[in-house]
Amino acid sequence: MKALQCTEFGPLENLRLAEVPDLVPAAGEVVIEVRAAGVNFPDALMVQGQYQVKPSLPFSPGMECAGVVRKLGIGVGDLRVGDRVAALLDHGAFAEQATASADRVFPIPAEVDFAPAAAFLLVYATAWHGLVNCARLQAGETLLVLGASGGVGLAAVQLGKQLGARVIAAASSTAKLDLCARNGADAGIDYVSEDLKTRVRELTDGQGADVIFDPVGGDLTEVALRSCAAQGRLLVVGFAAGAIPRLPTGLVLIKGCSVIGVQWGEYARRDPERYRADMLGLIERLALRQLVPHISATYPLQRGAEAIRSLLERRVAGKAVIAL
Ligand SMILES: NC(=O)c1ccc[n+]([C@@H]2O[C@H](COP(=O)([O-])OP(=O)(O)OC[C@H]3O[C@@H](n4cnc5c(N)ncnc54)[C@H](OP(=O)(O)O)[C@@H]3O)[C@@H](O)[C@H]2O)c1
Known part of the structure; x- marks a missing residue:
C-alpha cells in the first residue's frame, strides 16, 4: 500500500x-x-x-x-x-x-x-470538550472565538451557536468573517484592522465576553483576556500563532475569571466512557446535519x-x- x-x-x-x-x-x-x-x-x-x-x-x-x-x-x-x-x-x-x-x-x-x-472528529471533539466540559457554556452567554474560521475555531462557532450562545467570531480577514457568519456567528471582528478589546466591549455593552475560545495564542491571548467578562472563562486551546503567551495574573484576579487548559486527548484517556458518549452524540449531530x-x-x-x-x-x- x-x-x-x-x-x-x-x-x-x-x-x-x-x-x-x-x-x-x-x-x-x-x-x-x-x-x-x-x-x-x-x-x-x-x-x-x-x-x-x-x-x-x-x-x-x-x-x-x-x-x-x-x-x-x-x-x-x-x-x-x-x-x-x-x-x-x-x-x-x-x-x-x-x-x-x-x-x-x-x-x-x-x-x-x-x-x-x-x-x-478532532476539531468538533476539541470544541465540544472546551465549550461543554471545560467552560460549561450556558445559553444566552457571549462566546468569543479567536481564529474563528480555522478548524477548531469554526467548529466552536457552530457548536457555540447550537448551545444557545451569542457568538462573536474573530479572524484576520473579511472573507474569513463572512464564512463565520454563514456558519452562525452573530458578529465578527477583524483583529488585523480592528481593536479586539474595543470591539468586544462595544458588542457586549461593556461587559466583555463570558467565554473565550483561543486556539491562536501569541499576542492575541492577553488582549482576549482583557476582553473577558467578570467571572468569565478563557479557554487555552492552542498556539497556532507560534508563541505561547505569558499572562498578567493580576487581571485574572481582578476579573475573578478562570483560565482553563483544553486538553482533549488527555480527557479522552482519563474519562473514556464520557469521551465515547460525547463522540457518539457529535456523530449523531453530523448525521442530522446539525453540524456541517x-x-x-x-x-x-x-x-x-x-x-x-x-x-x-x-x-x-x-x-x-x-x-x-
Ligand atoms: N487543545 C486541543 O486538544 C487541541 C486540539 C486540536 C487542535 N489544537 C490546537 O489548536 C490550534 C489550531 O488548530 P486548527 O487545526 O484549528 O488550525 P487551523 O485550522 O490552521 O486554524 C488556526 C487559525 O489560527 C489563526 N492563526 C493566527 N496566526 C496564525 C499563524 N501564524 N499560523 C497559522 N494560523 C494562525 C488562523 O486564523 P486567522 O488567519 O483568522 O488569524 C487560523 O485559521 C493549533 O495550535 C492546534 O495544535 C488543540
Whole structure:
C-alpha cells in the first residue's frame, strides 16, 4: 500500500510517498482502508518534530480518517469488516491503510460521506470538550472565538451557536468573517484592522465576553483576556500563532475569571466512557446535519505536504482533507 512518510523530522517537503507492506492489526485494533483523512495543525508540528509526542521514524502523519474496516484484530467485538467508520489515530492517516484502536473507531451512517466524516472528529471533539466540559457554556452567554474560521475555531462557532450562545467570531480577514457568519456567528471582528478589546466591549455593552475560545495564542491571548467578562472563562486551546503567551495574573484576579487548559486527548484517556458518549452524540449531530464541517480544499495523498503547508500559511478556511 502507499503511505506518505516522514523519515526524518524537519521541513514538510521531506514527506515522501512510499510503497510499504499492508498493515496487520494488533489485538484490539482494526485496519481501515482510508478514503479520506483530515488535516490538522498538530500534523505540521509532528512532522517538524515540535509536537508533544515524537513517533518513531518512519511514520505517516494524520490523526483522523474515514474509510472502511478491512481487518479485525483479536478481541474486537463491536465492529465488522465492511463497516463505514471514522477514526482518531495517534498518527498514520495519510496512507491507503491505517490501524486504529477499536475504542477510537466510530461507525458512520450511510448518509455521511467520507470527507466530512474525516474532517469532523478532532476539531468538533476539541470544541465540544472546551465549550461543554471545560467552560460549561450556558445559553444566552457571549462566546468569543479567536481564529474563528480555522478548524477548531469554526467548529466552536457552530457548536457555540447550537448551545444557545451569542457568538462573536474573530479572524484576520473579511472573507474569513463572512464564512463565520454563514456558519452562525452573530458578529465578527477583524483583529488585523480592528481593536479586539474595543470591539468586544462595544458588542457586549461593556461587559466583555463570558467565554473565550483561543486556539491562536501569541499576542492575541492577553488582549482576549482583557476582553473577558467578570467571572468569565478563557479557554487555552492552542498556539497556532507560534508563541505561547505569558499572562498578567493580576487581571485574572481582578476579573475573578478562570483560565482553563483544553486538553482533549488527555480527557479522552482519563474519562473514556464520557469521551465515547460525547463522540457518539457529535456523530449523531453530523448525521442530522446539525453540524456541517466546511471543507475548503481537497488534496490527493501525494500532495499531503502542500495540504499541511496551507494550514501553516493561514490559507485554510475550515478544513483541508486528503482524499484517497
Ligand atoms: N487543545 C486541543 O486538544 C487541541 C486540539 C486540536 C487542535 N489544537 C490546537 O489548536 C490550534 C489550531 O488548530 P486548527 O487545526 O484549528 O488550525 P487551523 O485550522 O490552521 O486554524 C488556526 C487559525 O489560527 C489563526 N492563526 C493566527 N496566526 C496564525 C499563524 N501564524 N499560523 C497559522 N494560523 C494562525 C488562523 O486564523 P486567522 O488567519 O483568522 O488569524 C487560523 O485559521 C493549533 O495550535 C492546534 O495544535 C488543540
